[in-house]
Amino acid sequence: MSTRETTGYGQFCPIAMASEVLCRRWTTLILREMLCGSTRFNELRRGLPRMSPALLSTRLRELEESGLIERRGDGGEAATGYHLTPAGQALRPVIVGMGEWGHRWIESSASLANLDPSLLMWDIRRNLRPEPMPPGRAVVQFRFKELPAGKNRWWLIVDAGEVDLCYSDPGFDVDLYVATDLRTMTAIWMGFASINGEVKARRVFLEGDPRLAGSVQDWLRYSPFATGSTAAE
Amino acid sequence: MSTRETTGYGQFCPIAMASEVLCRRWTTLILREMLCGSTRFNELRRGLPRMSPALLSTRLRELEESGLIERRGDGGEAATGYHLTPAGQALRPVIVGMGEWGHRWIESSASLANLDPSLLMWDIRRNLRPEPMPPGRAVVQFRFKELPAGKNRWWLIVDAGEVDLCYSDPGFDVDLYVATDLRTMTAIWMGFASINGEVKARRVFLEGDPRLAGSVQDWLRYSPFATGSTAAE
DNA sequence: CAGTATCCGATGCGATACTG
DNA sequence: CAGTATCGCATCGGATACTG
Numbered sequence: 001m002s003t004r005e006t007t008g009y010g011q012f013c014p015i016a017m018a019s020e021v022l023c024r025r026w027t028t029l030i031l032r033e034m035l036c037g038s039t040r041f042n043e044l045r046r047g048l049p050r051m052s053p054a055l056l057s058t059r060l061r062e063l064e065e066s067g068l069i070e071r072r073g074d075g076g077e078a079a080t081g082y083h084l085t086p087a088g089q090a091l092r093p094v095i096v097g098m099g100e101w102g103h104r105w106i107e108s109s110a111s112l113a114n115l116d117p118s119l120l121m122w123d124i125r126r127n128l129r130p131e132p133m134p135p136g137r138a139v140v141q142f143r144f145k146e147l148p149a150g151k152n153r154w155w156l157i158v159d160a161g162e163v164d165l166c167y168s169d170p171g172f173d174v175d176l177y178v179a180t181d182l183r184t185m186t187a188i189w190m191g192f193a194s195i196n197g198e199v200k201a202r203r204v205f206l207e208g209d210p211r212l213a214g215s216v217q218d219w220l221r222y223s224p225f226a227t228g229s230t231a232a233e
Numbered sequence: 234m235s236t237r238e239t240t241g242y243g244q245f246c247p248i249a250m251a252s253e254v255l256c257r258r259w260t261t262l263i264l265r266e267m268l269c270g271s272t273r274f275n276e277l278r279r280g281l282p283r284m285s286p287a288l289l290s291t292r293l294r295e296l297e298e299s300g301l302i303e304r305r306g307d308g309g310e311a312a313t314g315y316h317l318t319p320a321g322q323a324l325r326p327v328i329v330g331m332g333e334w335g336h337r338w339i340e341s342s343a344s345l346a347n348l349d350p351s352l353l354m355w356d357i358r359r360n361l362r363p364e365p366m367p368p369g370r371a372v373v374q375f376r377f378k379e380l381p382a383g384k385n386r387w388w389l390i391v392d393a394g395e396v397d398l399c400y401s402d403p404g405f406d407v408d409l410y411v412a413t414d415l416r417t418m419t420a421i422w423m424g425f426a427s428i429n430g431e432v433k434a435r436r437v438f439l440e441g442d443p444r445l446a447g448s449v450q451d452w453l454r455y456s457p458f459a460t461g462s463t464a465a466e
Numbered sequence: 467c468a469g470t471a472t473c474c475g476a477t478g479c480g481a482t483a484c485t486g
Numbered sequence: 487c488a489g490t491a492t493c494g495c496a497t498c499g500g501a502t503a504c505t506g
Contacts, residue, residue, distance in 0.1 A: 240477095
């Protein structure tokens with residue numbers, strides 16, 4: 001019935017059993033998204049833009065069958081949400097370990113060959129730390145200079161600990177303008193460069209509220225994997 | 234050129250980059266074999282009996298391109314051996330983590346649906362600890378009663394710290410006979426049961442040198458993952 | 467918003483046979 | 487022993503359109 005019989009390895013080894021669950025296309029990335037807190041279908045899609053909805057649906061059902069996630073109505077609404085089971089949560093160190101390995105051993109140039117502004121901004125949104133920011137609402141506009149006008153600006157609206165990401169002008173006054181190119185911002189995000197260094201090198205330009213600009217190193221939380229060293233190739 | 238462009242995820246995230254390397258069919262199992270010490274092509278095949286040599290060859294080349302392994306002539310012979318690079322060694326905690334997760338969270342019945350006597354014996358061979366055995370050569374015969382005669386016996390020859398596995402009678406006098414069924418022996422190996430308990434339950438029969446039989450719990454090193462608990466489903 | 471339905475092309479990969 | 491060569495099917499999964 002399940003297509004798993006043909007794809008199995010036929011080995012009792014737990015690594016083989018785990019690989020049958022994990023080592024399918026997109027599966028680790030779905031888990032990454034869920035470990036980062038995504039629970040809704042379209043929220044997941046946002047972090048997996050190149051994945052078709054049909055395949056996402058299939059994978060979610062497989063993960064449910066494998067006992068890694070469960071679906072349930074959230075907050076009494078009809079809408080369903082996906083949540084990690086204890087078995088799914090237990091995979092955190094494995095997924096994180098894969099990320100740490102990738103950060104350490106994959107050449108940075110390979111990562112930087114996969115630039116994607118919406119993924120980058122989506123990632124920044126969910127890791128931004130509002131606490132070091134000055135109190136009150138803050139609106140930060142990112143502009144990637146080399147992208148076509150009309151498709152090159154993102155707005156982060158931070159208010160009362162909530163972070164919103166907009167792809168079109170939300171109409172608020174902007175407190176801080178960040179202008180750079182996509183590769184530089186991604187390199188900063190990955191920990192391959194520091195934002196203050198890139199400002200000095202005039203590859204990043206900050207304009208606006210000096211308190212926001214001065215604390216950018218603090219509230220712009222880098223990718224969870226942007227620690228430690230990279231391979232000295 | 235590489236087929237990787239089409240299989241990539243298009244994400245700069247290190248988990249995605251690592252998944253592109255690791256999450257392909259058989260790859261984690263090849264790494265498992267190499268982390269356990271296998272270096273030769275046919276040695277790898279032995280641990281991956283359902284994998285075709287063509288695919289193994291392809292995967293090894295991919296792993297080499299990804300910088301996880303390197304091939305070199307061993308000991309001056311023409312024969313090539315495969316060895317993990319530092320990047321490959323660095324995956325040990327990830328692979329081990331997958332195994333620990335699988336052991337903890339995959340139901341034991343699923344693992345025990347994948348019985349394979351030659352894999353089991355190959356695994357026992359490489360984890361057997363000669364030290365707790367009485368000094369001198371020891372020959373242990375395993376017999377799986379339900380398998381067809383002529384295909385149900387394996388011999389382990391332990392001599393001077395070396396362990397050899399034979400599928401046909403090596404001709405030596407046998408010091409210890411172990412008779413059981415494949416499922417029971419696999420369950421013991423996985424840590425789902427204890428050998429002494431299974432002897433008491435008369436599902437395992439030991440006959441021969443009492444010193445060997447008495448120390449079986451010590452020299453029969455269980456699978457590296459046979460620790461900790463399993464999920465209380 | 468949260469998915470399904472359908473289609474079809476690419477390719478992964480298993481089986482088998484063969485070679486230096 | 488250490489792989490290549492070849493073949494062909496199955497299925498994986500990408501694209502697009504549609505629905506409750």
